[in-house]
Amino acid sequence: MGGRGHVSSPSPDRKVSADPLARARALSKVFDEVIGAGGPSLRGRDEGPGPRPIISESWQRSLAARVDPESVAPPLVYSSDDLPTLRADHPLNTVMPLLRSTLVSIADEAMHVMLVTDAEGHILWRDGASSLLSDADRVGLYPGTQVSEETIGTNAMGTTLAVDAPVQIHSAEHLVRAFHAWTCVAAPVHDPDTGAILGAVDISGPLHTAHPALVQLVSTTATLAENQLRVRVAIADERLRMRNMPHLASLRGAAGALVTPTGRIIAGEPYGRWPERVAIAEGADRVVLADGREMLVEPLAEGYLLRAATRTTRSAPRTALSMRFMGDGAPRLLLNGRPVPLTLRPAEVLAMLALHPDGVSGERLAQLLYGEDGNPTTVRGEIHRLRALIGADVLRTRPYRLDATVETDFGSVRAALQAGRVEAALSACGGPLLPRSDSPEIRELRDELEAGLRRAVLDTDDVDLLHTFAGHPLGRDDLEVHDRLVTLLAPGDTRLTAVAMRRARLLRD
Missing domain, CATH: 3.30.450.40 (GAF domain)
Structure with a gap:
């Protein structure tokens, strides 16, 4: 006391x-x-x-x-x-x-x-x-x-x-x-x-x-x-940033910033012109920064988007699509911060369109989704239903493409792995990509991301990262990861007992 x-x-x-x-x-x-x-x-x-x-x-x-x-x-x-x-x-x-x-x-x-x-x-x-x-x-x-x-x-x-x-x-x-x-x-x-x-x-x-x-x-x-x-705050910031960067990108270079629910600015354009924190009153639609700039406040599903109060029609923001398709839960889509319910088939179509931003023909999309037996007529039906969900102005035709600023968890994981940012890749990964999908292209990307993330984590010899991966859906049944952890954890580390018990269960199974 x-x-x-x-x-x-x-x-x-x-x-x-x-x-x-x-x-x-x-x-x-x-x-x-x-x-x-x-x-x-x-x-x-x-x-x-x-x-x-x-x-x-x-x-x-x-x-x-x-x-x-x-x-x-x-x-x-x-x-x-x-x-x-x-x-x-x-x-x-x-x-x-x-x-x-x-x-x-x-x-x-x-x-x-x-x-x-x-x-x-x-x-x-x-x-x-x-x-x-x-x-x-x-x-x-x-x-x-x-x-x-x-x-x-x-x-x-x-x-x-x-x-x-x-x-x-x-x-x-x-x-x-x-x-x-x-x-x-x-x-x-x-x-x-x-x-x-x-x-x-x-x-x-x-x-x-x-x-x-x-x-x-x-x-x-x-x-x-x-x-x-x-x-933990840094990890949460990184996830929030990745999920909401499409909103900032939709400003097309105009001044704007992403703000956490508690008022911290975690990303801004142009870089370096933003305070660390801004006070946003509940229900406020604008805020004045310390340097005198007035910014409009747009509530997002999590946090806020600040944008310049004076804007022209030419710089109107594009639609922002955020896809969370990794993990065992249902696929999740945010359209300008608003949740859109999805089943597996439309999620597969969206994933393919996100992977091919320049657009694909009906025949090519059918092949990517269903292999050599793919039918363009089936694809047209899926496209029709998906356009009703997200809007014809977002899902264009001839070729099929997304006219929006798109952010995906699988894209973030892939980019982080390519840049050698293993911790960011693990933070962005909620589990296997659309695990119930049999689409050839999705299966290939799923395997690529899982193998790439696993190898990147094992190659670091970072005990904390390995321990996090051992509790992750992709690593909790991985005997090699648990073997490595048992070797690297110090004898007095309180995590060792649980890891050793999990390793013993994996050996028995």
Whole structure:
């Protein structure tokens, strides 16, 4: 329940500060003088050493919120039935394996519990020494309770959220007496996208377990969690960029930008003329940039497209088609950001037209789709139905071609592989291309992409990339990938056990 480096060391008596129990006795004396005798008077004390400034300020905030120092436990806000959904929906859920692998083993050995809260101080996760859990239960340190300063006073989790910095709170530095037998260290975890606090990571234990290194450990772990979240944001940005670049390309060189739902600009034309972030009010149809340019705001299926407010008819945007045809789910098509339902046959036609942007004849399209037995009459029927779905102005005839800005996941994977961008190729690939299709051309491209991606991943010897591929639809049943991972993963890597178990199952099968 705690500041960086220097915050962990000041105490009323520096001679005993290295002894947690002696320091606790000194802090208890200060607590009784300041809080216990005649009520708090935290300003202008001249009668001896007082609490550290961070503690004094926290006590003032807590008392102003009418927290009673004689409180027994923080309030229970969420029941055990609420917690699974809260955890699944919280951004920190994705980094819990990292937090557990970094902190829980230490917590077990050092008689601590690890606690993770949301931004409001609700404890969502708890792990650690089983012998300490009953003690934690007695003071309300368990999932579902709220440990903000406003509810239970000065404590590492609540105070770290209040000051937005790592904090160590020892013994009687807690405002509530029930926590005086505890020493706690916490650090905030931030959203790398918005900078907002997502929650706090805390290590708490009995008085005698206090150690200065815990501040650095918890702070570093919070930073590692933020870095992992930052990688996830980068991957999500890349996917959003690939899915929505047709919208930007449809401006035909006019000024425009792609914006995430949170207001970050991830692509723009011309390059270099855009701020990092733009504030878009809900429902706004235009926004003024810091340099005075007024931009129209067009909502997309995900995020926004900014384009210049003054436009000519000549520069009107082309239709944007985005195809997601890789993976086991139904093929998905976005027409100017609007989902269009597709079955396999029209998806096959669209894939062929995307692969042949200059157009193909009916006879050639029939051959590509159905081989030597292909019938142009069958193709004409498919084209007729598809034009009704996406518009005759988008699907042209003589030859058959798409008059639109087209982006496809299979095209993105192929381009990334050709450029040697293996991580981007893996991010863009949701699985096999139209796996139920028997079209000769699609089968050939499917095999090309699967083999190319697999070989590119194996050739990198990048452990993280290999591990990601081992969980991917194309790699989860690949024995060679799991063999390589078992060889490359360090003995202490928490991922090794699961990979080894999966490899054993593949060997049995």
